[in-house]
Amino acid sequence: MRMRKLISFDWAMKKLLRSKANFEILEGFLSELLKDDIKILEILESESNKDNSRDKFNRVDLKVKNLKDEIIVIEVQYDRELDYLQRLLFGASRVITEHLDKGDPYSNIVKVVSVSILYFDLGQGTDYVYYGQTSFTGIHKQDTLQLSEEQQEVYKKNGLHEIFPEYYLIKVNNFDDIAKNTLDEWIYFLKNEEIKENFSAKGLKKAKEELSILKLPEEERRAYERYEDDLHYQASMVESTYTVGMLKGKKDGREEGLKEGRQEGKEEGRQEIALNLISAGLLDLESISRFTGLTLEKVKMLKDKVTK
Numbered sequence: 001m002r003m004r005k006l007i008s009f010d011w012a013m014k015k016l017l018r019s020k021a022n023f024e025i026l027e028g029f030l031s032e033l034l035k036d037d038i039k040i041l042e043i044l045e046s047e048s049n050k051d052n053s054r055d056k057f058n059r060v061d062l063k064v065k066n067l068k069d070e071i072i073v074i075e076v077q078y079d080r081e082l083d084y085l086q087r088l089l090f091g092a093s094r095v096i097t098e099h100l101d102k103g104d105p106y107s108n109i110v111k112v113v114s115v116s117i118l119y120f121d122l123g124q125g126t127d128y129v130y131y132g133q134t135s136f137t138g139i140h141k142q143d144t145l146q147l148s149e150e151q152q153e154v155y156k157k158n159g160l161h162e163i164f165p166e167y168y169l170i171k172v173n174n175f176d177d178i179a180k181n182t183l184d185e186w187i188y189f190l191k192n193e194e195i196k197e198n199f200s201a202k203g204l205k206k207a208k209e210e211l212s213i214l215k216l217p218e219e220e221r222r223a224y225e226r227y228e229d230d231l232h233y234q235a236s237m238v239e240s241t242y243t244v245g246m247l248k249g250k251k252d253g254r255e256e257g258l259k260e261g262r263q264e265g266k267e268e269g270r271q272e273i274a275l276n277l278i279s280a281g282l283l284d285l286e287s288i289s290r291f292t293g294l295t296l297e298k299v300k301m302l303k304d305k306v307t308k
Helices: 009-015 020-034 084-098 149-155 182-192 204-210 218-256 259-280 285-292 296-307
Strands: 039-044 058-065 071-078 111-118 129-132 166-171
Touching: 020 039, 020 058, 020 111, 020 166, 020 182, 020 204, 084 111, 182 204, 259 285, 259 296, 285 296
Parallel strands: 071 111, 111 166
Antiparallel strands: 039 058, 058 071, 129 166
């Protein structure tokens, strides 16, 4: 069994990469992904930066500057949610509104690039890096809407896609461990917590120096090990409760043999999942509601049932 020598990237984001001394690591990762020379100005505080050992929804917001001297807000995320794409859209929209001061013209809207590091399967697709941007296509002539010369001058943008949020989804588990370029070298690290001697991607040398498990103080190393164990436990519990609950729901539905019976079976399965998650104390009630599809009121009722 390979002995892991480097801490996971999500733990580094929560504990180490907020320090200006370690900006080089994040700058390297973002530069390789965005194909630009990214410079970080500061780490932005947000609700995602809570220091909570039970918070597995890890996200670090960054304000960066590229070679064009543009200010870009970037979200680096590590998450597991059924409604992840909707939350992704909400997060980008919230960043936009947070960075537009009252009375400012809309031309001051900040550019948002959202980067998601995903350790779970999202949607259907076999690639390991997906990119999304906004474009407007004519329904009659199929031409792409462009900015006018005046708009380009005012906005300092060449295309519409430079105004709207951009999204990068990195499906880590889809990566085949064969690094064909410098971005792949980063994704190899994200998946394996290992940096090979011949890797040359920006930021990886610094990461290898700073993210060594052996360099962690004893107390922090124990906290990291507990965090890793907790993530494995949470993933196993969620998977087990979801699988058992859905199988029970399908079985009950088949036994009824009627549409009503199938619906009741599915409902019972969702309630079983919610009860198990509540008992295990893994997620807050709102997350359980989103995960199971039950209303928040129903989840609260189930919690009252458990605590009685």
